[in-house]
Amino acid sequence: MTRCSRRALIRGAALAPLVATADDRSPGRAARYFATHGTYDHRTLAYDLHLAYDPAAGTLDGRAHILAVAERPLHRVELDLARLAVREARVDGTAVRTARRRHKLLLPTPRPIEAGTPFTLEIRYGGRPGPVRTPFGPIGWDRTGDPHDGTMVAAQPLGAPSWFPCNDRPDDKAEYTLRVTVPRGQHVLANGALLDRSTTAATECWTYHHRGPMAPYLAALYTGRFARETWLARDTATGRDVHGHNAFPERLERPARHDLGRQPAMLGAFTGRFGPYPFETYGAVVVDADLDQPVENQTVSVFGRNHVDGRRTWETLVAHELVHQWYGNSVSLRDWRDIWLNEGFATYGEWLWSEHIGEDSADTIARAEWRRLAAGPQSLRIADPGPDRIFDDRVYNRGACTLHALRLTTGDDRFFAMLRGWHRAHRGGSADTAAFVAHAGRSSPAATEPLLHAWLYEKRLPPLPAPA
Ligand SMILES: [Zn+2]
Structure with a gap:
């Protein structure tokens, strides 16, 4: 789904019955969103x-x-x-x-x-x-x-x-x-x-x-x-x-x-x-x-x-x-909490298309989005935004910036090989954020885990690495 400002207006209180976890009897699973x-x-x-x-x-x-x-x-x-x-x-x-x-x-x-x-x-x-x-x-x-x-x-x-x-x-x-x-x-x-x-x-x-x-x-x-x-x-x-x-x-x-x-x-x-x-x-x-x-x-x-x-x-x-169709449908979410794996990837795809047709590069768009994110409230962990915030704009834009930060850190060849490997490894299945962090770590000799932790699990917006 493409971002929708209407989503940001949803009141958390209305969600209370849907985030109950009593019916999730599956051992070892974190409380999932919309457990009913x-x-x-x-x-x-x-x-x-x-x-x-x-x-x-x-x-x-x-x-x-x-x-x-x-x-x-x-x-x-x-x-x-x-x-x-x-x-x-x-x-x-x-x-x-x-x-x-x-x-x-x-x-x-x-x-x-x-x-x-x-x-x-x-x-x-x-x-x-x-x-x-x-x-x-x-x-x-x-x-x-x-x-x-x-x-x-x-x-x-x-x-x-x-x-x-x-x-x-x-x-x-x-x-x-x-x-x-x-x-x-x-x-x-x-x-x-x-x-x-x-x-x-x-x-x-x-x-x-x-x-x-x-x-x-x-x-x-x-x-x-x-x-x-x-x-x-x-x-x-x-x-x-x-x-x-x-x-x-x-x-x-x-x-x-x-x-x-x-x-x-x-x-x-x-x-x-x-x-x-x-x-x-x-x-x-x-x-x-x-x-x-x-x-x-x-x-x-x-x-x-x-x-x-x-x-x-x-x-x-x-x-x-x-x-x-690759990221969201072929590789599905383990749970709605992992929604950035859908929306961050699809948003980054928009930026890649812009780059491909000779309009703004992904780097130009990422820096503009980073400035917007920096000027707004830094109150969301995009790896766990909360059920009332799964369609928050920041899940989309910070998610895409996360991928761009990874690209700048690892270089184009390793980055796109990592994206292809992510799809190949989970094609037809489902995956979560922890699996992605581990996959990125295996795909690159660079220290990607601290970078991804800061982008995905912390509220404060990390800096974008310098342009390649
Ligand atoms: Zn979407």
């Missing part, structure tokens, strides 16, 4: 979602088939699902009576499930989906201004339960299949590759598959009518072609094509810096709605119509969301 979302009792291998959406009525009829593995002996399975009603549920094929507790869906197991044992869940559910109330405002499934009754999903960080039952942790990553039926004439866009479109007289079913793995908050679905374009980019790390696809409201086709037009060049530049593009495809979707900020939904980032003007005014955001 997700569980460590199981991990998910695959979601197979069959959805039928009626845009006229605004109703969703869903069947979720979930394959998961018990992480400890289970007598009941806990999922996150908001607003929508459950009509029927089965655990390992046996019908069970579910219970709801706020946004939790609880499924008793017909017999105890041993740790390490795979199991299946089938949940028939539905209703009128919509954004869920979170400390960051209403987030998740939403309708757009598309005259064909379009919908969108922008779920970061807590909105995934607005449209499917899930284990809503940023580090519970799985494979996804989405089969979505809409009235004929509507389009469906989702994560990964479009495998199939099948039509009846009145409906069309679109099937997408994304082997991911992907965190629930990055799963996305867009419906409505879109103009579309495809593009091809060269992955400079592997030499392979990456097939891209964009979608936008028909009336914004010209400016959107222009504003998104340098994504192939971005992908070429970033694969040179970060290593191979991690997924099978990439694209940008512009929805017919004003969004506070774009969101890096995996393989299909979403932008608002307000981010398109035909003059590339918001091109840094286009770069930002693409960088998240």
Whole structure:
């Protein structure tokens, strides 16, 4: 997600129920942020979602088939699902009576499930989906201004339960299949590759598959009518072609094509810096709605119509969301407290793009941002900003300055090799700040640990090293 000043206005008091740690029974874990979302009792291998959406009525009829593995002996399975009603549920094929507790869906197991044992869940559910109330405002499934009754999903960080039952942790990553039926004439866009479109007289079913793995908050679905374009980019790390696809409201086709037009060049530049593009495809979707900020939904980032003007005014955001595909999506957060690993990296990617196209260098931007940070309150540890501050501007800018300080200390060759190594080591997985500090230390003979400690764990702003 790109920074958002609205985030800074959230009052900490509203967050109190979400930072409780009583349900985090996982031994040895630090208290995590938003501990009422997700569980460590199981991990998910695959979601197979069959959805039928009626845009006229605004109703969703869903069947979720979930394959998961018990992480400890289970007598009941806990999922996150908001607003929508459950009509029927089965655990390992046996019908069970579910219970709801706020946004939790609880499924008793017909017999105890041993740790390490795979199991299946089938949940028939539905209703009128919509954004869920979170400390960051209403987030998740939403309708757009598309005259064909379009919908969108922008779920970061807590909105995934607005449209499917899930284990809503940023580090519970799985494979996804989405089969979505809409009235004929509507389009469906989702994560990964479009495998199939099948039509009846009145409906069309679109099937997408994304082997991911992907965190629930990055799963996305867009419906409505879109103009579309495809593009091809060269992955400079592997030499392979990456097939891209964009979608936008028909009336914004010209400016959107222009504003998104340098994504192939971005992908070429970033694969040179970060290593191979991690997924099978990439694209940008512009929805017919004003969004506070774009969101890096995996393989299909979403932008608002307000981010398109035909003059590339918001091109840094286009770069930002693409960088998240490596840092944030392929390498996920262990916990939301590690958010600087997403946002510091994506912000630094904006600066690298500026440098790449011959505008301000990353060093020039870093020094300007450092001066701004120095003039503001130094009251945040970006490695643990607090749940009410995960989208604070300082997480973004000081995070990016941290990477620049590391670059100046180690030199370009070691720095970019370190970034590539970080992605290679954790591709498809999750990682935390301590692992990054250790990785940077192994990648360089310079004393990077004291430098990173000062930038990440202390409130006082360290000096930027002298230019290389
Ligand atoms: Zn971001």
